[in-house]
Amino acid sequence: MAEHAHYDDDAGFWEEHADRLGGPVVDLGAAVGRVTIRVALQGHEVWAVDTDREMLDVLAERALRAGVRGLIHAVPGSMTDPLPVSDAGLVMVPMNTLQLLRQRSDQVRCLASAASGLRAGGEMIFDLAMPHLRETRALQGEILDTGRGLDGDTGDVLLHTTTFDEVTPATGEVRMRIVVDRIHRDGSRTSVERPHHLHLYDPDEIPALALDAGLEVVAACGGFRGEPLGPDSDRHVWRLRRPGP
Ligand SMILES: C[S@@+](CC[C@H](N)C(=O)[O-])C[C@H]1O[C@@H](n2cnc3c(N)ncnc32)[C@H](O)[C@@H]1O
Known part of the structure; x- marks a missing residue:
């Protein structure tokens, strides 16, 4: 991983x-x-x-x-x-x-x-x-492409997307989800979703x-x-x- x-x-x-x-x-x-x-x-x-x-x-x-x-x-x-x-x-x-x-x-x-x-x-x-809380709030709800990488351990391709669910400029609090789609070397796909609650x-x-x-x-x-x-x-x-x- x-x-x-x-x-x-x-x-x-x-x-x-x-x-x-x-x-x-x-x-x-x-x-x-x-x-x-x-x-x-x-x-x-x-x-x-x-x-x-x-x-x-x-x-x-x-x-x-x-x-x-x-x-x-x-x-x-x-x-x-x-x-x-x-x-x-x-x-x-x-x-x-x-x-x-x-x-x-x-x-x-x-x-x-x-x-x-x-x-x-x-x-x-x-x-x-x-x-950049105002700009981030404007993106609330959208699925954003946030990068592609290679798992050096397995050779799997990793596709990252991020969705901001809640952005509160007054406090800097953000609730977001990062989804990592994994394309395995045999072509099969799995996905993990990681929710985060952050202070920016x-x-x-x-x-x-x-x-x-x-x-x-x-x-x-x-x-x-x-x-x-x-x-x-x-x-x-x-x-x-x-x-x-
Ligand atoms: C964004 S990842 C870290 C990435 C890593 N520092 C890197 O540069 O590749 C956040 C990590 O923080 C851990 N974590 C969350 N809350 C923590 C806490 N209170 N103390 C220590 N680790 C924590 C999570 O388990 C997760 O592994």
């Missing part, structure tokens, strides 16, 4: 920051290890945290096949829990995953746990979708969250290549640091 395999906008990004900051690395909401394994292949020890044990089982199998099982610790748990390490160089939350925390108290708890588990000078880095963050929310969690903002960019952040950006990418002693 590699439903997120089509997403490669961040290719090289997490590896570069892991090399710069050093391990151990913590991957919050690691799913099947799309990024965990890439970072372990750079030689870093990675702690992969996810609430979904099945995802972590797949991650472990994939890590074995990639020859990096010994560098990876798969940890069932929430990104609001204390980190499984106390001296991380990097806590990463790739692919909009922080958006799954809708309550501000949970968001602060997650950032504060990262702050406690980072060594001084270590960084928490995450990417988020830009809200306005970039203005992040500095206050960081402050409440004891982290300082190092950089906010509009993409993975250091693009300037502006109202037309597709995403916001944040680097927050645990201050030095």
Whole structure:
């Protein structure tokens, strides 16, 4: 299973920051290890945290096949829990995953746990979708083509569609469904539907969250290549640091 395999906008990004900051690395909401394994292949020890044990089982199998099982610790748990390490160089939350925390108290708890588990000078880095809530609300109910990819493990073709069922600009809350149609190599098709209830963050929310969690903002960019952040950006990418002693 590699439903997120089509997403490669961040290719090289997490590896570069892991090399710069050093391990151990913590991957919050690691799913099947799309990024965990890439970072372990750079030689870093990675702690992969996810609430979904099945995802972590797949991650472990994939890590074995990639020859990096010994560098990876798969940890069932929430990104609001204390980190499984106390001296991380990097806590990463790739692919909009922080958006799954809708309550501000949970968001602060997650950032504060990262702050406690980072060594001084270590960084928490995450990417988020830009809200564009009015435009998104205008698309409510439509079935949107959101990408095609190849499952590198099986050779299956994956077709992604997204439907926004409810968009609330006042709060940034969104209910949406992602459907992944899988065309197997023998031509048969199966489909999975994943409902999501998200908080889309306005970039203005992040500095206050960081402050409440004891982290300082190092950089906010509009993409993975250091693009300037502006109202037309597709995403916001944040680097927050645990201050030095
Ligand atoms: C968008 S996927 C993550 C994709 C992955 N980070 C990547 O870059 O390929 C979201 C993941 O977060 C997990 N998840 C949901 N709520 C969580 C929580 N509170 N703590 C940790 N993981 C959570 C889900 O099980 C799912 O695997």
